[in-house]
Amino acid sequence: MRLGGRLQAAIEVLTDIETRHRPVPDALKDWGLSHRFAGSGDRAAISNLVHDALRMKLSHAYVMDGDGPADLAIATLLRQWGVSPEDLVATLDGDKFAPEIPSAEHLSACLARDLSAAPAYIRADIPDWLTGAFEQAFGADWEAEAQALTERAPLDLRANTLVTDRAQVLAAFADQGAEPTRLAPHGVRIPAGQGPQRQIAATSEVSFARGWFEIQDEGSQLAASLAGAAPGETVLDYCAGGGGKSLAFAAMMENAGSIHAYDADRRRLAPMVERIRRAGAEIIDIRERVADLAGLEGQMDRVLIDAPCSGTGTWRRRPDAKWRLSAKNLADRTADQDKVLDAAAAYVRPGGELAYVTCSLMPEENTDRTKAFLQRHPEFETISLKQRWRSVVADPEAPVPYATANLGLLMSPHRTGSDGFYFMAFRRKL
Incomplete structure (x- = not known):
């Protein structure tokens, strides 16, 4: 699938989530069952688009001046995946599977909207009724704390010291950019992917079957x-x-x-x-x-x-x-x-x-x-x-x-x- 098909798929999944109030995994699974031609890379990209859109749902809606599934999915490509309005319009031009999107000029105007003028809960991308709890928990840093929750999480592993050590687990995932966790003494961190990139299936590794690690934040x-x-x-x-x-x-x-x-x-x-x-x-x-x-x-x-x-x-x-x-x-x-x-x-x-x-x-x-x-x-x-x-x-x-x-x-x-x-x-x- 090209970008247009993936974008349309993400819009369909977001629509399903919104109209039927369904958890994301269920909506993604049903879409995959009804679109068996989609490869694993396509499904991963669509999942990433959907999850990223929901991470920044409120600020995306503010910037786009609309909170429909298409608004959120397009904003995700522009604001989180780093696709420029010009490149997005050019890429989707002539793609019969792509949704209709606004002009590059309109999208550029959306991106130029002053988010600092939005209410704090929108900048923080959390429900309005939770701002008091966040402020109580974190004081003046509450908005930054909430915004940090909009980022993708890395994959963290705990080296099982009953059978190995962290150095061996780090070596096993060296080609995935694995690093020692900063605080946990036996932790190994594999950075989150960018854009359509899939997170590795760590539980499919031989080292997992050998008991070298557990997945644990x-x-x-x-x-x-x-x-x-x-x-x-x-x-x-x-x-x-x-x-x-x-x-x-x-x-x-x-x-x-x-x-x-x-x-x-x-x-x-x-x-x-x-x-x-x-x-x-x-x-x-x-x-x-x-x-x-x-x-x-x-x-x-x-x-x-x-x-x-x-x-x-x-x-x-x-x-x-x-x-x-x-x-x-x-x-x-x-x-x-x-x-x-x-x-x-x-x-x-x-x-x-x-x-x-x-x-x-x-x-x-x-x-x-x-x-x-x-x-x-x-x-x-x-x-x-x-x-x-x-x-x-x-x-x-x-x-x-x-x-x-x-x-x-x-x-x-x-x-x-x-x-x-x-x-x-x-x-x-x-």
């Missing part, structure tokens, strides 16, 4: 490191999901000790079986039901809660979620977070630690939940995180990404180059 790697699991300890990963942090713990603990992995939705645990085998993580015990945790109350050295949340910290990867989030969604999540905090706290031994993690940037899900938990549970106290941060990051000079009122840490694309993650640690008093 740098922020998630840091959250696991901050939780502090050590050899010989007993750990409960209370919202384990697919097991990324349990696997990180197994490596940190050098396969010495025990890790109990539980999730309220046991279907999410199924992929962990193969991941454990591939990684050589011998100390992870999957607990499918809450009844399987009986007898662990008050026994755990460390309990990790990777809580269900709004996912605002992952908007670089899932930009459509930015426009689906509602106040009700947020309220539902905060109620879930209080429940899992209360439930997981029962498993922490006196002197043990409870780590609370979200992939959210919202104060309601982060510092507000910390304050509420401490009010309900006076038997817990907060842990100072400055020294722990310094001890786990590869760059000891990196600023400590404190959350509001120093109640935890708040990582983000702008601050730490990672997805957005909140981390807080509590200790059960003796």
